[in-house]
Amino acid sequence: MTLQATPYKITLDISDTDRGVYESVKFIVARHPSETEIRLAARVLAYAIFYHPHLAFGRGLSDTDEAALWELDLTGEIQHWIDVGQPDAERVIKASRRAPHMSVVVYGNARLWREKVVPQFAHLTNVCVLALPQDELTLVAAKLTRSTHWGVMISDSQLYISDGDQQIALPLECWHGELPATL
Structure with missing residues (x-):
């Protein structure tokens, strides 16, 4: 018997003062059976960080020729x-x-990954690498339920996630390139 992906209904109220993006979006994202909660939370946060009306989730783990988003x-x-x-x-x-x-x-x-892998593509000017702090991401992942509604605010390279009960701040650390101003 093949394990099925688990659907998560997500609502994000995005306020990105750095890019001037203010949107409320609803979507369903599938969690692959082998995907951890932390990776799923990272994909949802990546969606908020890079939000654009044409942004979509790829098949990710089930298709290596596609992007996560x-x-x-x-x-x-x-x-x-x-x-x-x-x-x-x-x-x-x-x-x-x-x-x-x-x-x-x-x-x-990701310290080792940063030291060994990033120098191999350091010459590329169209690549941006952002790091999410592990402890804070773990807290955010614990808040992820099958039906999640988060307020997401991005200001001065800080990401604030609010679920109505608690707010978690995640500093966005840029390891390579620059966050595209407008996408």
């Missing part, structure tokens, strides 16, 4: 490829050739 224009061309986790340099380089913007949202103990 991507923004497609009206012709179907990839405008922004977003990976979550610690992809190898070859994947980052390949994705950076397929889209004008390529971003990686890193989480977990």
